[in-house]
Amino acid sequence: MMAARATMAFSLGFHIIFAAIGMTMPFFMSAAHYFFLRRGNAADLELTKLWMKGVAIFFAVGAVSGTVLSFELGLLWPRFMLHAGPIIGMPFSWEGTAFFLEAVAIGLFLYGWKRMHPWVHWATGLVVGISGFVSGIFVVAANGWMNAPSGFDWVNGAAQNVDPVKAMFNPAWAHQTLHMQLAALQSVGFAVGGIHAFLYLRGKAHDFHLHALKIAMTFGAAAALLQPLAGHIAGQHVARLQPAKLAAMEGHFETSTHAPLYIGGIPDVEMRQMKWGIPLPGMLSFIAHDDFNAEVTGLDRFPEKDWPPVLVCHIAFQIMVGIGFAMAFIGLLYFWFLRRGVFPPWFLGILVLFIPLGAVAVEAGWVVTEVGRQPWIMCGLMRTRDAVTPVPGMVYHFYLFLVLYLGLAAATVWLFARQVRAAQTRISLKFHD
């Protein structure tokens, strides 16, 4: 089972980065394209084409890794899918529809230069973004259902009275999709902004990169500012729907009122206490239930065999939240400098440092959601070990995918670096100032 889990985790962790890029980058591209069509200057066109290539590369890899996932659900968790397919297939079928549109639109956009009316062409680019974004919402809704199963009655280990609509709009879908879509926007916005900050510091075409940075960071910073709020909403829902997950995230071992929130710290599962954390008294009660004195359920209310891995959850959660607040702060600074009209070099340097952090936060967030749900695959109903495939030798399956994905990731990064380098030379020649 560990091999199957590891394979799933690895495939999803790989896919989600590409998915996040695929569903947000087209918006940046469309914004640049809009400026070009409006003002007709060559720099905007160059930028559109530059980002278009990024979209094309990441879309293709995202699409193949997504295809793998749709098979893997069955390859790894056939017994889960046997029950879950009919209930939660609906968001997947809508997701499929949205992807189909996206695939058509991207074909039109990539190869449609000069073949269509410019604004129609622009619209196909926008459709790529919209359908990607919508499909992201659907698939996260499906994940929400695993956290908050609904839309069926569980009778003797089988689902009855299936209601796919209710399953799709499960109690967790809204806060998870909101949080995820903001996460995608902010992590990609910061990464793209960071790359252009880097090129700005290194290159000659300052105006060009500043303009690119502004487009990407405006999306990213706005999302970053909203994210703590969305995360807070998510936390409140988790407190209600999955108290064990919340307790694990916070290392909250004993049910108590006026519960403290820990900054940092290592939960010691043996001793059932937090070590080295800085406690903020009453904050956890407030975050979970809007009341400093509210009771927060701790892990003691659950048999130990139903505990998620506390350490992993807590650390992942801290990483995510830490990066989240840092990005929100940088977002604030960004808007401040934007109004002033100049970005000091040290700020651009910080942006460069933030290139990978959004992706790290996204991964950490998924670890929180997924590991925090353990040992359940359907929260409270089906255990992960009952869902796993009977096929032997899954370790080899895992190794195969490990090698494949690592190779693919390395190749993509390499290709991307070549693109950036080539673009850098071209742009420096054309637009230097």
Place this chain on the structure above:
Amino acid sequence: MIEILIGFIGASLWLYILLGGIDYGAGILELLPAGALREPRKQVINQAMGPVWEANHMWLILIVVILFMGFPGIFTTLMISLHLPMLALLLGIVIRGAAFTFRHYDAIQAPTSQRVYTLLFGASSLWTAFWLGIIAASLNRGTIDLETRSAWEAYILPWCGLYPVAVGLFIICIFVFLAAVYLIGETEDAALRQHFTRHAMLLNWCVVFSGGGVFLASLAERQSLASAFVRNPATLGVMVLASSLFAALWRFIRAGRIRLTRAVASGQVTLILLGWVLLYAPNAVLTRQKPLSFYDTASPPATLWQLVLALVIGSLFIFPSLIYLFRVFKMKP
């Protein structure tokens, strides 16, 4: 309702074989020697496939989604018993997509890296098509075993054998044939056209021979498939019709009638698919125990309704945009 879903699966399968088939075939074609035509051939294939390849592969995903939402029993059986071929298929799909995209978007178009991409693209096309054939053959081979406790019988025997290999080769031939026919119309260059035409005619024979190979293999495996095929009037009729189209095909190819050639070639492939489906409809999968039909494995009606709704509404968006896609790129500007 189940019929509507079967219709959608059938239509997706058909479009996948035709459109996806051309796509795979084009990749395999690039493995064949072409001398000085190598570079122009690559350009034509990039031009022809670039805008549509993502869309071409959505049909497979559509089938997977319909199966797991609408017919989970079939989906899980296949994913367990045919785990290994599915894995091989996925491997091929990943490498293929990556190689094709990388070839186009590599900022430095160096000859060595381009050659590596092309080789990977071709090899993975060949590999993926072969495993598609293996999977298709395993569906109706009746060797999927739902009860056995031996790993060999559960995960290897369902797809391992002469007949699946023969079908794999057959599918490869069909795909390359389709691609060659299709590509004739995608170029104005006379030498290239001739190159594709020659391949199309040659491959036509390959399709015939490998098709015969499928029958022989099925006889060798002592399956009832071959005799059932000949005894069933519907399948026999379909086969006779398919063969009788050869004359027309050759005439049109020689005369350079591109549209008619395409129509006849896809007609032939459609008939082959039809014959295969007719042979054991409405069962989707034959196993050692009992056949799995769409009717026995369907999800509850509420789910099926939602699925049909999604597919119908999706089609309202997808088909017009697909037609638009093909019009924009397939009309000569």
